[in-house]
Structure formats: structure tokens, C-alpha cells
Amino acid sequence: MKQHETGKGAFAGKGYYIALTLCALAIGISGWLFLSSAVQSSSTEAEETAAVPVTVVEPPPVVQRTVVPTIGSAERASGDEAVKKQAQRIVVSPVKGETLLDYSADELQYNATTKDWRLHTAVDIAAAGQKVQAAMAGTVTDVYDDDYLGTTVVVKHDGGYETRYSNLTAMPTVKKGDVVKAGDVIGAVGDTAIIESASAPHLHFPVLTDGKPIDPKEFVR
DSSP, X not given: OHHHHHHHHHHHHHHHHHHHHHHXXXXXXXXXXXXXXXXXXXXXXXXXXXXXXXXXXXXXXXXXXXXXXXXXXXXXXXXXXXXXXXXXXXXXXXSOSOEEEXXXXXXXXXXXXXXXXXXXXSEEEEOTTOEEEOSSSEEEEEEEEETTTEEEXXXXXXXXXXXXXXXXXXXXXXXXXXXXXXXXXXXXXXXXXXXXXXXXXXXXXXXXXXXXXXXXXXXXX
């Protein structure tokens, strides 16, 4: 009887450890199953993520803008001044007609009125009764009656030029101090030049630069 009880007690003591071992084994198996499931789930999510198409958004094109410089007041004033100077350089023929006598500063020409040979530092243009235009923009510096060349208008221009209009009618349409533009009427062709009275009515037209006569054809081109 004692031997049986002793064996039974020993078995009961071992049963405790067996139960403890089984519990630990069950916990281990449960943990392994949980971990395996988590790893599989993570792998599946990674595959699904990789399967989702990725849309690449292209950056917007760079627009090149042309910068237009702003014209300042100084530049604008400079441009206006250039326009004014260009306008002042416009030269027109004072009248239209046949040339009766050319410019000649180094060769004598015959004068039908005085019946002699002399220099002629102007050009005579036939233009009976025609209106006479200022050849270039300038200022009227004198209006007078010359003893030989008759009624005369003198206009001073930029660049040292001076134009004179002689043999006009007695009443020019401008006076000293008037500012004129190229083409403005300053008078009309008359017959007041006594020294050229034998010639047909004409404009006696000399041009000077810095006080020296030049060929008007070099001035009016």
C-alpha cells in the first residue's frame, strides 16, 4: 500500500510539470502562428502596394516671357528731339521751273541786263507769279528791299545754312523773327530785281553756309 501511494504521489508531481510544459508548448505554437500570419499579411500588403500603378506627374512647361523695356522720360525726350532734328533737315525746292542761270562762283557769265560778264553766286529759276516756299525749317532773320535784287527774304537754318529769296513781290507773307517750316510760303515771285530785269520773271536763290555761297543744287537735292 505505501509503495502504491508513493508512486501515485510521484506521478501527481510529474503531472504538474507535464501540464506546465504543454501550456508553454501551446503558447509557443500560438505565437508562431500569429507571427507567421502577420508576416504573410505584410507580404500581401506589399504585393498589393507594388501592384498599384504609379502616375508620374510631369512638371508644367516653363513659359518664356519677353520683357519689353520701359521707355523712360529721358529716352522719350531724346527720341522727340531726334524727330525734331530730322524734320529740320527736310529740304524742298522753293519753286518749280526752268533754270535760267546756274550758279557760278569761278566762271564769269553774261548778264543780259547789264550787258557784261560777271560771277553769279545763285541760281535763277523761272517761276512767274509762283508762291515761294522756305527750302528748310528756320527763322526769318531779315526782310528788305535790295537796290539791285529787289524784295528779299533771308532765312537762317541749323547747321550754319542761310537761304535768300530775291526778286519777290513787294509784300512778302513773312516778317523778321517768324519761324518757318520747310514748304511754308514766304512770298511770291515778282519783278523787283533791277539788275536782272531783262530776264523772265524768276526767283534769284542763293544759299550760304557759314557766310560763304555754295551751289544751291548741292543744298536742294
